[in-house]
Amino acid sequence: MRACNQAIIDRMQSSVPLIPQLGAHLVAAGGKRLRPLLTLASARLCGYDPNDPRKRHVGLAACVEFIHTATLLHDDVVDESNLRRGIASANALFGNKASVLVGDFLFARSFQLMTADGSLPVMAILSDASATIAEGEVLQMSTQNDLSTPIDRYLEVIHGKTAALFAAACRVGAVVAGRGEEEELALEAFGTNLGMAFQLVDDALDYAADQQVLGKTIGDDFREGKITLPVLAAYENGTEEERTFWRRVIEDNEQSEHDLAKALEAIERTGAIGKTLEAASQYAENAVEALKIFPESHLKSLLTQTVLYTVNRAS
Known part of the structure; x- marks a missing residue:
């Protein structure tokens, strides 16, 4: 991760001063770096030699982190968010135009990194994920403010906007290690x-966490009219007064x-958070099950612990 963080800093350099300035803000904001961690851990799980000079x-x-960060910059502009990870978002400090354009720069950097790797399968996986992310964001915009959105459509949204990059981050680890399709698909x-x-836990936390834990303003999804599982569950199970x-x-x-405050009361009364976390737990179980083809190891244990960390954030 130290090497990855250094690569991120190095690739954020530019002769255009605003780009490294905004980049330094993003690095200082921290974040879990979960997606690049998954790439590193997946590669090591599959036997990739960490001493390979190509790294x-x-x-x-x-590359995975640049794709993710680019989408965050664009999302904060679209959502008019002023906080990201508990501090002022880039668009709040530098303006919408700078955030969009630096997001474009980071997308371009990610494709430079894909090209430098030179693997067509890797490029296919990561470029397909990038397209899916964009589709997921557009689909989310089209479902906004629409309480008739089926749960399957909501799940399609979160698969596009979040799960697709998690999947790609993990799969490319198997590719660079030269493993077969079975390991890649697992x-x-x-x-x-x-x-x-x-993402399910994130959507639950927007109605069940304090601002310090969430890293953004509580109720952002509510104010933006986003259709998430807590809202759909509360609407479906609410009284006629609550549905109105x-x-x-x-x-x-x-x-x-x-x-x-009224929304939080309705969500609590209908058990909508519990329903959302129950769905998250089922996906978590599926994630752990997918690792069963790999022999027991320290890396496998770490990946399993990552799943537990993800679902326990809301407890």
């Missing part, structure tokens, strides 16, 4: 299920000062 796993881990399934669980309330605040986007 392919490090370059691709940095790690892809692990990443997909881990990503689904991760949800239609006003989500579909009509008519919100007053005390509406978030």
Whole structure:
């Protein structure tokens, strides 16, 4: 991870001063670096030699983080978010135009890293994931404020916007290690299920955490009219009065000062958080199951612990 972080810093350099300035803000903001960690761990799990002078796993881990960070920069502009990981978001400090354009720069850097690796399968996996992420974000925008959104469509959204990159991050680890399709698909399934669980827990935390834990303003999803499982479950299981309330605040986007508190009460009364976390736990179980083809090892244990960490964030 130290080598990966250094690669990220090095690749954020540019003769255009605003790019490294904004990049330094992103690095200082920290973050879990979970996606690049998955690439590194997956490669090592599959026997990749960490002493390989090409350090392919490090370059691709940095590539995965650039894809992720680019989407965050764009998302914060679209969502008009002022906080990211508990501090001022890049768009709040540097403006929307700079955030969008530096996000484009990071996407370009990620494709440079893919090309430098030179593997067509790696490029296919990561470029396909990039396209899927964009589709997921557009699909989420099209479901916004629509309480008739089926749960399957919501799951399609979070697969696109989150799970696809988790899956790609894991699968390329098997590719650089030269493992066969069985291991590639097992790690892809692990990443997909881990990503689904991760996003479900994030969606639950938006209605069940404090701001310090969440790293963004509580209720952002509510204010933006995002359709998430806590909202769908509360709407489906609510009284007629509560359903009328949800239609006003989500579909009509008519919100007053005390509406978030009312939403939290309705979500608690209907057990919507529990339903969301139950779904996350099922995906977590599927993720652990996907690792069963690998022999017991320290790396396998770490990946299993990552799954447990993901679902336990809400406890």
